Amino acid sequence: MAGDGRPEGAGTRKGVEYSIIVPTYNERENVGALLWILRAELAALAVSYEVVFVDDNSPDGTADAVRELQAAFGPELVHLVSRPGKQGLGSAYAAGLREANGEFVILMDADLSHHPKHLPAFISSQRASNADIVTGTRYRLGGGVAGWNLARKLTSRGANILASFLLGARTSDLTGAYRLYRRDVLADLLCRTRSRGYAFQMEVIVRAQYDGRRIEEVPIVFVDRLYGTSKLGVGEYVQFARGLLGLLLEL
Numbered sequence: 001m002a003g004d005g006r007p008e009g010a011g012t013r014k015g016v017e018y019s020i021i022v023p024t025y026n027e028r029e030n031v032g033a034l035l036w037i038l039r040a041e042l043a044a045l046a047v048s049y050e051v052v053f054v055d056d057n058s059p060d061g062t063a064d065a066v067r068e069l070q071a072a073f074g075p076e077l078v079h080l081v082s083r084p085g086k087q088g089l090g091s092a093y094a095a096g097l098r099e100a101n102g103e104f105v106i107l108m109d110a111d112l113s114h115h116p117k118h119l120p121a122f123i124s125s126q127r128a129s130n131a132d133i134v135t136g137t138r139y140r141l142g143g144g145v146a147g148w149n150l151a152r153k154l155t156s157r158g159a160n161i162l163a164s165f166l167l168g169a170r171t172s173d174l175t176g177a178y179r180l181y182r183r184d185v186l187a188d189l190l191c192r193t194r195s196r197g198y199a200f201q202m203e204v205i206v207r208a209q210y211d212g213r214r215i216e217e218v219p220i221v222f223v224d225r226l227y228g229t230s231k232l233g234v235g236e237y238v239q240f241a242r243g244l245l246g247l248l249l250e251l
């Protein structure tokens with residue numbers, strides 16, 4: 001594997017600034033709307049970009065919906081990485097990175113909880129600061145969460161407070177997944193990250209801080225999905241606890 005996450009000898013498409021990697025599992029109703037809104041938001045910025053969907057053989061036929069988008073908008077804009085079964089978020093990002101051509105990589109959810117309207121802020125923050133990572137935060141002024149019940153709000157806030165305290169993290173939203181990375185920085189972090197599921201977000205940002213990477217934050221409002229259901233299950237809580245313990249012992 002090359003140092004930037006591409007397989008050795010793989011071709012590159014020159015001139016792509018941003019690869020937007022979107023993991024999908026049962027997101028058939030969401031992928032089309034996401035792509036339309038993304039295109040509208042990015043048109044005004046005049047940046048070059050591509051969208052890489054990483055689908056884990058979703059039973060609802062998400063991959064077919066992405067193929068239709070590919071046929072409509074072209075394979076240079078819409079990429080599909082199709083995996084045989086559900087393998088978790090962390091490895092989905094790694095698979096997306098191998099397909100990505102951009103100098104920067106943006107990770108976002110498919111269900112519009114990560115609204116593309118925030119993308120200009122991510123891009124301008126990176127340009128202004130030359131940051132290695134720009135991470136969306138729900139827990140700074142201007143950020144927030146809409147549509148979650150109290151239990152989910154408390155779990156998310158509690159997990160963040162606990163992990164920040166134990167790990168000495170400076171980032172205000174450790175579990176948020178809406179982020180922009182310099183491509184080689186994400187490739188390097190992915191090589192060393194052990195968590196496969198949702199705990200991935202915390203592990204990556206804490207490792208980046210310990211590496212001395214420059215991290216900026218932009219406030220985002222996370223709006224719960226309209227279509228489909230969250231894939232967050234009990235197993236993810238166990239993995240989060242395991243990931244936290246592993247980092248505590250190691251760092």
Ligand SMILES: Nc1nc2c(ncn2[C@@H]2O[C@H](COP(=O)(O)OP(=O)(O)O[C@H]3O[C@H](CO)[C@@H](O)[C@H](O)[C@@H]3O)[C@@H](O)[C@H]2O)c(=O)[nH]1
Pocket residue numbers: 022023024025026027054055056086087088089092108109110111113156175176177178198201225229230231232
């Ligand atoms: N390919 C693939 N995609 C997956 C998998 N699990 C989830 N996804 C995709 O990952 C995205 C996030 O999944 P959701 O199920 O919508 O997550 P959530 O409960 O809304 O949680 C979000 O917020 C958390 C912070 O509170 C984040 O930690 C989490 O990563 C996510 O952004 C969606 O696009 C979903 O289809 C998987 O195993 N494989």
Ligand SMILES: [Mg+2]
Pocket residue numbers: 109111113225230
């Ligand atoms: Mg979601």
